[in-house]
Amino acid sequence: MNLSILYRGPLASCDYDCPYCPFAKRRDSREQLRADRAALARFVEWARANPAGDRISVLFTPWGEGLVRSWYRRALVELSHLPHVDRVAIQTNLSGRLDWLLDADPARVALWATYHPGQVARERFLGKVSWLAGHGIRHSVGMVGLPEHLTEARAVRALLPESTYLWVNAAEGLRYDAAEEASWTGLDPLFGYSVRPHASLGHECRAGETALSVLGDGTVRRCHFLPEPLGNLYDGSYRAALRPRGCTKAECDCHIGYVHLKRLDLYQVFAGGVLERVPAAPGPTWGAPAAVMSAPAAGTPPR
Helix, strand or coil: CEEEEEEECCCCCCCCCCCCCCCCCCCCCHHHHHHHHHHHHHHHHHHHHCCCCCEEEEEECCCCCCCCCHHHHHHHHHHHCCCCEEEEEEEECCCCCCHHHHHCCCCCEEEEEECCECCECHHHHHHHHHHHHHCCCEEEEEEEECHHHHHHHHHHHHHCCCCCCEEEEECCCCCCCHHHHHHHHCCCCCHHHHHCCEECECCEECECCCEEEEECCCEEECCCCCCCEEEECCCCCCHHHCCCEEECCCEECCHHHHCCEHHHCHHHHCCCCCCCCCCCCCHHHHCCCHHHHCCCCCCCCCC
16 A cells, blocks of 8 residues: 655644744753654654555654754654655755755655745745755745735745745635735646635545554544544554545645545646645646646755
8 A cells, every 4th residue: 555644743843933833932841852752763663664564655744843853854864765665755944954865865855845034034045945956855845825925935936946846825814815816826826726725525535545644642543634533553553444535524724634635636736746745747837726716056055
């Protein structure tokens, strides 16, 4: 079986202070950090053992920033070299060092990078993106679609290579009029998927069939947004619950959820890059979601 696993451990601390994030500048205690480190080590050991003989892809979706923690960097490197792991990726603000990526398999590791204006200088962030491109590390780059960030987003889009996808997440609770939606769609042709929730109740989703959410204690859920457990990763009890089924939630409004909704056919849009949010076709050929809307030179890693 091919399994996509979204792993989220206890980590809930971040080094940024974004006003739209509840985890901004949050600090975990030493005990919490030790628990997160132990939970991740257990997960990596499970992935290494691969008791069911699956092909595995992993996306780390921590509440906070994982790559400032050494155990996440080591986990990505180790998992990238396992022969049965097709992809290992993480959501990150790119605030940490990057040289550890030189030890990873660039064909399997990937970063889902978010730019937060006001938290980091544009030049510093784009310098790190340039380093990733120069070393052949797969990545997407994105922002939250706040009105006050539109000018900055246009500047970032102009400075990125055409082949680098700039995704835009609709800001939570914000309604976009037609002109505003068109402005953001001009930057991200797939913005229409994010700008409004998707009816999901009763519609088949890969979540709970070939895509899973795993918590630090091994609890397996269909996805991050459905709390009912399917079993536990470490005793194998989740396996009997894997099957096609309809979603039990009325709507799905987060990319890591609705990308698995079968009726949207986003596995074709992001073929080969579902976890790291990299579309299959580059640049202008991405096109708008009609069904929804009716490398620079390598060098020293930036710090």
